[in-house]
Amino acid sequence: MSRAKLRGLGIELPLFPVTSVGSFPKPDFLLKARADFANTRIRLGALEKAERQATEFWIRKQEELGVDVLVDGEMYRGDMVAYFAEHLEGFEEGGLVRSYGNRYYHKPIITGEVRWDEPITLEWWKFARRLTSKPLKGILTGPYTIMDWAFIEFYPDRRTACLALAKEIRKEVEALIEEGAKIIQIDEPAISVRPEELPVAIEAMHIVTDGLPAYFITHLCYGAFESIYPGMLDLPVDNFDLEMSNSGLDTLELFKKRRFTKDISFGVVDVHTHVVEEDQVVEQRLRQALELLPKEAIWVDPDCGLKTRTVDEAIAKMQSVVSAAKALRAVTSDK
Numbered sequence: 001m002s003r004a005k006l007r008g009l010g011i012e013l014p015l016f017p018v019t020s021v022g023s024f025p026k027p028d029f030l031l032k033a034r035a036d037f038a039n040t041r042i043r044l045g046a047l048e049k050a051e052r053q054a055t056e057f058w059i060r061k062q063e064e065l066g067v068d069v070l071v072d073g074e075m076y077r078g079d080m081v082a083y084f085a086e087h088l089e090g091f092e093e094g095g096l097v098r099s100y101g102n103r104y105y106h107k108p109i110i111t112g113e114v115r116w117d118e119p120i121t122l123e124w125w126k127f128a129r130r131l132t133s134k135p136l137k138g139i140l141t142g143p144y145t146i147m148d149w150a151f152i153e154f155y156p157d158r159r160t161a162c163l164a165l166a167k168e169i170r171k172e173v174e175a176l177i178e179e180g181a182k183i184i185q186i187d188e189p190a191i192s193v194r195p196e197e198l199p200v201a202i203e204a205m206h207i208v209t210d211g212l213p214a215y216f217i218t219h220l221c222y223g224a225f226e227s228i229y230p231g232m233l234d235l236p237v238d239n240f241d242l243e244m245s246n247s248g249l250d251t252l253e254l255f256k257k258r259r260f261t262k263d264i265s266f267g268v269v270d271v272h273t274h275v276v277e278e279d280q281v282v283e284q285r286l287r288q289a290l291e292l293l294p295k296e297a298i299w300v301d302p303d304c305g306l307k308t309r310t311v312d313e314a315i316a317k318m319q320s321v322v323s324a325a326k327a328l329r330a331v332t333s334d335k
């Protein structure tokens with residue numbers, strides 16, 4: 001188990017640590033500031049002030065709720081791929097395209113050599129870090145997903161583009177670690193879509209994480225896990241953050257056939273519905289995880305980012321996650 005690794009990094013966590021996948025909804029005042037900035041009614045400084053206020057709002061909220069490993073909430077990001085493409089050299093903004101989940105984004109185009117010139121998320125991580133004494137995840141979009149969601153003009157093939165991106169994303173990881181980040185999440189929601197490219201994603205993740213002193217998590221959105229499991233366990237990370245509840249926990253069937261060997265951030269609430277699950281439902285999901293996985297290996301969180309929910313729904317869903325973790329801690333520690 002990776003509890004020893006966390007302890008080695010100076011992090012003690014309770015049983016069933018509560019975290020979230022990364023994004024929270026933007027409060028109304030920030031949505032307004034973003035619209036005003038887009039229409040040149042306010043300057044960048046005013047927008048950034050609203051982003052800082054919103055970040056502080058979510059840090060306080062997570063602390064009040066009793067979350068164990070915090071996130072900055074990604075108040076400064078629009079799209080998770082476009083944000084990194086805008087901050088790396090070698091990209092141009094492409095036209096608006098529609099992807100799954102009714103998500104519209106400007107699909108970036110790789111028109112030159114990709115290059116990390118300066119930290120991308122670091123200032124936000126440091127800002128959030130000053131607001132809390134709890135562990136705070138660094139969260140980056142992974143090279144495979146950036147490559148997959150971009151048009152590639154400059155590189156001869158997808159693998160070459162992916163590995164070039166991995167070398168640059170590693171620099172952001174190193175910058176975070178240098179400032180004290182100990183838990184780093186590399187989001188790779190695109191990994192489950194093309195099983196034949198899993199080896200490329202694994203090769204890229206090695207480039208991003210090998211030899212670095214941090215506890216690594218990767219978030220995979222729900223997809224064709226049956227076609228990449230158990231091979232995906234070769235991704236060199238400590239913890240898989242998986243969307244479990246939206247599909248009725250069917251991924252557990254795969255774990256019955258072949259043991260799941262890493263830590264898991266187990267999604268116990270569905271992020272695609274306005275409905276806030278009853279506490280008993282969420283607890284029951286966690287109990288089902290416990291039937292197959294060692295308790296020391298289980299973290300709990302929502303299925304995916306909560307950015308598409310309302311602020312109130314996101315808070316209520318996080319509340320359910322915390323309640324389930326507390327309820328199970330109480331009964332499990334009796335044993």
Ligand SMILES: [Zn+2]
Nearest residue numbers: 220221304305
């Ligand atoms: Zn996801």
